[in-house]
């Protein structure tokens with residue numbers, strides 16, 4: 013059987029895409045591929061490993077791994093298994109419900125303790141900096157993980173140009189509020205979360221060379237479900253720190269509020285460093301399931317990035333600052 017991807021000039025034999033996609037049934041794949049074909053140009057060639065579908069990504073990362081040898085997840089994994097509550101709480105909701113979202117044009121407001129506040133067109137915020145492809149693990153607090161070839165700009169490059177002052181101890185990020193384009197924000201009586209979604213980093217975390225402002229993945233622009241057109245990636249932290257569709261960056265003196273900490277403070281802290289020794293109150297954080305793999309694997313301290321980040325937390329009690 014052939015699955016015909018509309019407008020894409022690309023026929024994928026279903027035998028090549030289904031076997032390992034244990035959580036993805038064929039119908040979901042077709043829905044996702046259709047959504048992608050509608051909004052973006054598709055890569056013309058099928059490349060990479062038999063049995064896994066990488067074709068929709070712009071660049072072939074099928075043989076790429078992270079620095080620990082972890083295989084990159086498929087483009088389908090990465091674009092159909094998402095957390096983005098503005099589009100609904102089910103993992104499939106963001107790919108299904110984000111079709112009306114318009115990531116262009118986009119502006120970002122910069123405010124607080126810095127010499128260059130203002131409202132920046134996204135191109136102007138990013139233009140002088142060079143995009144890089146980096147393969148980082150995303151590890152969700154729900155104990156699943158993926159390896160993703162991100163494309164982005166070091167957050168440090170952008171921050172340096174905005175010239176924060178000595179009072180800027182933290183950076184806060186805000187997601188856009190657009191109930192007319194984001195069905196998850198339309199629930200009035202009992203909102204899914206208090207909007208806007210807020211996150212923050214301490215200034216040294218924001219300036220760490222690992223931290224990216226992400227504009228794409230698999231060599232192409234972000235799809236809406238992954239946080240188009242601009243989202244954060246701090247790979248040693250749980251996934252919820254990586255705020256999507258950012259419209260505001262504030263340089264602040266005090267530790268900012270972050271949505272999940274406000275929502276459930278005993279479960280989610282500000283730091284949210286991946287830590288197999290500190291359990292979530294309702295489940296263990298010691299092991300994780302890499303999406304696309306059957307067996308669970310041990311979770312690494314700082315998601316395996318300890319050499320680059322552990323020094324920032326020397327002397328801190330990580331059971332208190334979770």
Ligand SMILES: Nc1nc2c(c(=O)[nH]1)N[C@H]1C(S)=C(S)[C@@H](COP(=O)(O)O)O[C@H]1N2
Nearest residue numbers: 094095096097187209238251252254255256
């Ligand atoms: N604005 C916003 N950002 C968000 C979320 C969200 O619900 N809203 N979910 C977070 C969580 S819990 C995770 S695990 C990651 C998932 O990113 P991905 O879907 O690109 O893999 O996004 C984070 N960023």
Ligand SMILES: [Mo]
Nearest residue numbers: 152153251252
């Ligand atoms: Mo998450």
